[in-house]
Amino acid sequence: MTAQEPRNRTPEPEKPAVGAAGATKTAEVMHIDLDARKRLLAVIGGNRVTYCYQCGACVGDCPSARFYEGFNPREIMLTVLLGGLDELLCPDSIIWKCSNCYNCYERCPQDVRPVEVIIALKNLIKEDGHQPQDVQSIYETILKTGRSAPVIAGLARTRERLGLPPLPPIDMAEIQAILKPDTAEEGRGPENELGKRS
Amino acid sequence: MKALFFPGCLIPIKYPQMEVAVRRTLPPLGIEIVDLEGFSCCPDPIFFQAADKVGWLTMAARNLCLAEEAGIDIFTICSGCTGTLSEANHILKHEPPMRDMVNRRLKRIGKEYRGEIEVRHIVTLIREKVGLERVRESVKRPLEGVRVALHYGCHLLKPSDIMRVDDPDEPQILHQLIEAIGAQPIVHDERFLCCGKACIDPDLPLEMTRTVLRSVKEADVDCMGLICPTCFSSFDTGQLLIARKTGEKMDVPPVYYFQLLGLAQGLTPAEVGLNRHRIKPLSLFEKIGQGVT
Ligand code: SF4
Ligand code: SF4
Numbered sequence: 001m002t003a004q005e006p007r008n009r010t011p012e013p014e015k016p017a018v019g020a021a022g023a024t025k026t027a028e029v030m031h032i033d034l035d036a037r038k039r040l041l042a043v044i045g046g047n048r049v050t051y052c053y054q055c056g057a058c059v060g061d062c063p064s065a066r067f068y069e070g071f072n073p074r075e076i077m078l079t080v081l082l083g084g085l086d087e088l089l090c091p092d093s094i095i096w097k098c099s100n101c102y103n104c105y106e107r108c109p110q111d112v113r114p115v116e117v118i119i120a121l122k123n124l125i126k127e128d129g130h131q132p133q134d135v136q137s138i139y140e141t142i143l144k145t146g147r148s149a150p151v152i153a154g155l156a157r158t159r160e161r162l163g164l165p166p167l168p169p170i171d172m173a174e175i176q177a178i179l180k181p182d183t184a185e186e187g188r189g190p191e192n193e194l195g196k197r198s
Numbered sequence: 199m200k201a202l203f204f205p206g207c208l209i210p211i212k213y214p215q216m217e218v219a220v221r222r223t224l225p226p227l228g229i230e231i232v233d234l235e236g237f238s239c240c241p242d243p244i245f246f247q248a249a250d251k252v253g254w255l256t257m258a259a260r261n262l263c264l265a266e267e268a269g270i271d272i273f274t275i276c277s278g279c280t281g282t283l284s285e286a287n288h289i290l291k292h293e294p295p296m297r298d299m300v301n302r303r304l305k306r307i308g309k310e311y312r313g314e315i316e317v318r319h320i321v322t323l324i325r326e327k328v329g330l331e332r333v334r335e336s337v338k339r340p341l342e343g344v345r346v347a348l349h350y351g352c353h354l355l356k357p358s359d360i361m362r363v364d365d366p367d368e369p370q371i372l373h374q375l376i377e378a379i380g381a382q383p384i385v386h387d388e389r390f391l392c393c394g395k396a397c398i399d400p401d402l403p404l405e406m407t408r409t410v411l412r413s414v415k416e417a418d419v420d421c422m423g424l425i426c427p428t429c430f431s432s433f434d435t436g437q438l439l440i441a442r443k444t445g446e447k448m449d450v451p452p453v454y455y456f457q458l459l460g461l462a463q464g465l466t467p468a469e470v471g472l473n474r475h476r477i478k479p480l481s482l483f484e485k486i487g488q489g490v491t
Binding site for chain 1: 207208210211212214215217218221233234235236237238239241242243244245246247248249250251252253255256257260296299302303304306307352353356357358366390391392394395396397398399402405406409471
């Protein structure tokens with residue numbers, strides 16, 4: 001597909017699109033990988049990225065952008081919009097530098113909730129099996145014990161000495177049952193009027 | 199009033215002294231703590247949510263179901279638990295398709311989310327259901343002249359449309375609670391900076407933590423006043439790691455708000471578990487005439 005250049009506009013000088021690995025851009029043509037984008041739109045919280053108009057309001061108060069060169073929520077949103085998911089779904093993806101502080105969620109005038117888009121991307125990384133060790137070990141600890149911190153030897157005694165009741169048991173059969181993926185019969189989840197999950 | 203205690207994981211397992219402080223300081227405010235068997239991890243809003251958003255929502259819904267069965271509103275003592283349970287409660291109350299999806303999974307264990315209870319962080323519970331006056335009345339030994347650097351952390355306040363606790367750019371709730379015990383809330387430059395705990399990187403979390411700690415140090419305080427165990431871990435263990443890595447020694451004692459409340463209610467440092475802390479608030483002990491147990 002060849003895009004028509006608007007008549008009264010001089011084509012921009014050759015400048016690579018910022019952070020857009022999945023898109024190829026020349027002076028005249030830009031290909032956007034819509035199929036790659038669709039995968040994200042199906043994850044909870046991923047669909048709002050389409051509201052992004054690239055204003056950059058999410059960047060000013062982003063602590064990761066302040067302290068980590070190359071991290072920028074606006075650029076991450078742009079990369080997603082252009083379908084460059086491969087770059088964001090690789091094992092050492094920059095999205096793991098996000099601090100989950102929700103400042104971008106507060107600042108975005110378009111209700112994109114960039115942090116939620118980033119969390120949706122992280123879910124795709126897990127789906128692909130490329131999650132960092134920190135994530136995997138918390139995930140496994142919760143799956144096995146129902147708690148996020150491993151119960152260390154001696155804790156029962158410490159709690160008793162402090163006058164605290166023992167940690168109550170957790171019904172792990174219940175936890176494991178609800179964490180199993182949905183069956184075909186149960187369906188893969190709701191679709192909203194846009195055909196995207198809300 | 200009765201309030202259903204959601205202890206979470208980090209405090210009862212890693213920082214039980216904070217649980218001690220909560221259990222000792224709430225009864226004098228007229229709050230009857232109700233314990234319930236069966237709660238799991240909230241679950242973890244950072245890494246668990248990053249791994250499985252639907253599972254995260256469903257596990258949170260199961261916890262909310264247990265509270266619904268007990269018929270009592272939940273109070274949390276950790277900002278992470280507050281975030282997960284409030285967000286899940288909000289989504290499930292307001293988005294029927296999500297509720298249906300989660301309820302299909304809960305059906306496997308004979309449960310159903312109905313949306314009948316509220317979730318509040320303990321500080322919100324105090325402000326809304328008990329009143330600051332009651333806190334003031336419970337004070338036997340005002341922490342006069344004690345300078346406390348406030349650090350709200352992220353997840354008590356944001357996302358503000360869901361949390362509805364305070365204005366995230368101009369929060370008041372901790373100021374008021376610190377004033378209620380006679381101490382002086384101190385505003386420092388980096389009070390809104392995230393502790394960085396969720397970033398997966400060898401340097402980034404320490405950079406953020408160090409920036410906050412330097413700002414606190416400049417404000418010349420007796421301690422930091424926190425309400426989140428994750429912030430606590432960043433500022434406590436973080437100081438060790440920073441010293442090891444760069445040689446910079448901060449000596450800023452992080453303290454959980456309910457330990458301060460306990461001191462003001464007349465408890466000793468050991469009775470609120472401060473003897474377990476690596477970096478003890480020595481100048482605070484001195485100001486209130488307590489030994490360094
Ligand atoms: S603030 Fe919102 S609309 Fe603006 S660039 Fe960021 S995500 Fe896009
Ligand atoms: S949540 Fe992540 S992307 Fe958003 S402002 Fe915080 S660090 Fe930046």
